[in-house]
Amino acid sequence: MNSTGGNGRPGRPPRLSRERIAEAALQGDVATLTMRELATRLGVSHSSLYRWVPDRDGVLDLVSGVMVERVLPDDEPDAENWRDWLTRLAWAMHDAFLAVPGYAAHVARPHRHHPESFGRLRGRAVAAFRAGGADARQAEQNWTVFGHGVVRWLAAAGSHPAEPPFGRYLDTLLRGLPRHAEEHPPPLRPEAAAHSTATASPSIGDKHLLALTRGLASESAKVRERACETICDWVRSFDRREVRTLASLLASAAVLEQDETCLESELNALGELSVTGLFDAADIATLRRLPRDSVRPADVEHLDNLMEEYF
Template structure:
């Protein structure tokens, strides 16, 4: 995808920023929930007007962050039929690393809000395709997507705001192994594959 602003071009000197720079500056800011557009423009060394040529408002900024984050974590190729577990594990580890690098990101995704941007739709479609390519019926592939995304994002959100559940540190590898053994979703009473 080309690095083009989301709003029509305006007269004046062209912006000296790219979508990757905007997202990298948002990540470097430390917490997406508290980041203001003014702070982001300052971090980028540009005026508000230059930033607003790329993102018209905070929602567009968050959509841009989603777009770049999904590009960073989504494997280029889908799994080969029955090999969906290693592919899904790679995706989950990519989400772990990228989402936790931006404090507040997993927490924001886990909260009720608009999830209609195309980037998350691409992630959804890829995960559903991984299941359907392995022979999972479409309605159960959709349910498997829900289980996967809510589980992984929820686990990552609790790492940003840890629960006091005991002395040991929660391990993503154990969580992920347990999650993948339980997928794909199946109807109650159906045999495990």
């Protein structure tokens, strides 16, 4: 008796392709996807699937290729539309990433991303910042902060984004990124800036802000904790843009945090930043998604104080 494959032709197994594999993977939660489950969706044997992709990471690389293709605007950024171009890119990421359960969390997790697809995404975004007037180094730094910021918000929001409103968050993020290197002169060392009596607003500068952003997104719990400690140490050295950026990232990090000690550090850092009065409820609204019962009793006070002050 002849068998019927998934393509409806008796006796022949369904044909596989990288495109079919990626589309099948996108039909469910990519965070929990297994190779056996994917093979079942495709109507092929487990071993057949491995002839096309080496492992689960290979499948997720194919998925990322599809996702990046979906979100990249068709036009090229220029001096007139660069900010609009980045806004459209971010909203496309919002819609596409949240439409696939688990994908935003997958991208937010520190790991090796598909170099070809994410390299294209980075290259086009860097070109947009360059079109806006940033030099090569500043454009790369802007992309790191912008990319991390958007992805962390999406990962925290999950499949049902609520607060903070993405448009407000995105506007704050874009306005906070410098267009020209000269917009921010070489900063004082943070220790000196904290005690400076100069009339200019304090600022740690983009180099330090980038380092803190990377620290908060690190895979290492110790690195995340050190970043929080540094924020507390430098709390009087930040300008308004830096405070709002860090507060938003800390709120998103706290919602995603799995390490209890790091969660304590993130809440404590938010508490220290609140003393500056330079961010508002919309900047940390993601924190409302943090279940109170997931916080250690010793740390609940940090959370309650923030909730009482801002919400």
